[in-house]
Amino acid sequence: MSQVVSESVASLSDDDVQAVDRLGQAHGRLLAELAKVIVGQKDTIDQLLVCLFARRHALLMGVPGLAKTLLVSKLAETMSLDFSRIQFTPDLMPMDITGTDILQDSGNGRRTFEFAHGPIFANIILADEINRAPPKTQAAMLEAMQEKRITVVGKGFDLPPPFMVLATQNPVEQEGTYPLPEAQLDRFMSLIELDYPSEAEEIAIARTTTGGSLPQLEHLMTAEDIIAHQDLVRRIPVPDHIYTDAARLVRKTRPSGGTAPEWLLPLVSWGAGPRAVQDLILGAKSRAALQGSYMVRSEDMQFVAQPVLTHRIITTFAAQAEGLAARDIVGRLIDEEF
Template sequence: MSQSVMPSNSLGPESALSDDDVAAVDRLGKAHDRLREELGRVIVGQRDTIDLLLVCLFARRHALLMGVPGLAKTLLVSKLAETMSLKFSRIQFTPDLMPMDITGTDILQDNGEGRREFEFAHGPVFANIILADEINRAPPKTQAAMLEAMQEQRITVVGKGFDLPPPFMVLATQNPVEQEGTYPLPEAQLDRFMALIELDYPSEEEEIAIARTTTGSRLPSLEHLMTGEEIIAHQDLVRRIPVPEHIYVEAAQLVRKTRPAGGTAPDWLLPLVSWGAGPRAVQDLILGAKARAALDGSYMVRSEDVRSVALPVLTHRIITTFAAQAEGLSASDIIGRLLDETQ
């Protein structure tokens, strides 16, 4: 019988890890290093972005990538799917994209017996990793169809339900809302994404390396390092990572400080934020911290795990006021100050 490796008197609802789970965490930590090394063969830089994508994947959550065109978002996501032997599908969102273009629809087909019957043609959402490219260029009805699939992992077409294959992850890219032809995602829909991952321009050295890597011969094929079954097993493992009780308190208190109503926010924040993060943010902080701990080979969640995911988890859930914009303060600036005050 497996024995626990640590006392559980200070932990939350989870029990301490068994010996089998400890060995599984060790394997996941080693796999994390191999994944970063393999992706580094074709992706220059973006180490933090890769780590956050893996956190979202193993937390069984979705991510929103923000950045100007040309930062290799599509290449990064497709190569991530390649290293994990997963089916990858890219959906280019445009103003004329309809919900059925995503989910699929019934098509009238000849059944070979002289009769015609409706047959369901699966849409591109039937994959393991979906790249929803420029999701804010599609009209709200189409955005809602995609976000419903994310939430339920199931779609309904003409009254019939279809389950989407596990593991299932949506990585949506979003252009800055200042660009022409965009439809900003409503706050309730943004909340469905665990993390907002912001990509910046590469450094000069990285840009030279990108040019050298991508203008020569074909990009190398990457090694398949993990199967879908192994990913699902790792996702289940992440849920079992123990969390000390004080970590739950820290996560809840951090989220509550973002809310101007209720008397939990510091005085300096009140004129800067019109709406704070909701309860789902606490859930995602804990899940993200669990995934971060497991990927780092740690057997329980630490405060630094929560802090490492706090910025991408909370930034897109904060609505700033005109006063904050006038001062040049973004949501990430406000979250950063809250984290500095809680060190």
């Protein structure tokens, strides 16, 4: 193992090695800073950071009151990023997100159209309850998420880097919602599920939020720092066996093709696509860099596998009848693979 690590360090430049060290140290400071206002949720914060530095988007799933909005806004605050929250409702139109041309008086007796930027023009976007908006509005997010740009009335506008969409869904109330289609779910790198806090954490939350105003957090990074770290993540070495493990794990989720285990066949109707393999590798690279590691390890792959694969698997009625969710199936696959 020491020889593999030495070879990985040798494949990085001296500047990259120092950059990995700085990112590993910054990761610890970020967790400590966010702990001033966020109680617990360390794994959730780590998963969000993995997505951010991998230049990917995340889907947050949790019941109301778990501080999803506070977490995202404070994450943006510590990184000196512009934050925008969009509340998705059934009457939300695409132009409410992207912006539109507005007729303005030019001052010389003539009127001209000027583009009024919508809330999508920020670094971190919280798309709150994205499944409440109609499909036409949901589709308006696709170009922004994939291309980092939008088109309005035939004109293209680049979005400010870094750009990340964090969408939330309420798993309890589904009446009057428009479930995201599989093609759009696949645009999200990870499904990050938030659970209820422990009793001790719930007491700490009550102490923190019912007193004075929340503390202002220190700005630990700039947008330029984040972009540099995102570039660094792409250069983290990946051993050949990690590529093999990623492809093998994803192929096991597909009931067709003879690559899935026998027990999975009656439980899954559709498995993960090739983008899942890409996200596994990118997520593992990002996690390795955040941990200050000079190469991707199996534990990095294990850390990102559950959130990367869960929302990409469609279960059958037989699985639902047995009370098995996609998360349970992915967990068993991970246990068998690693």
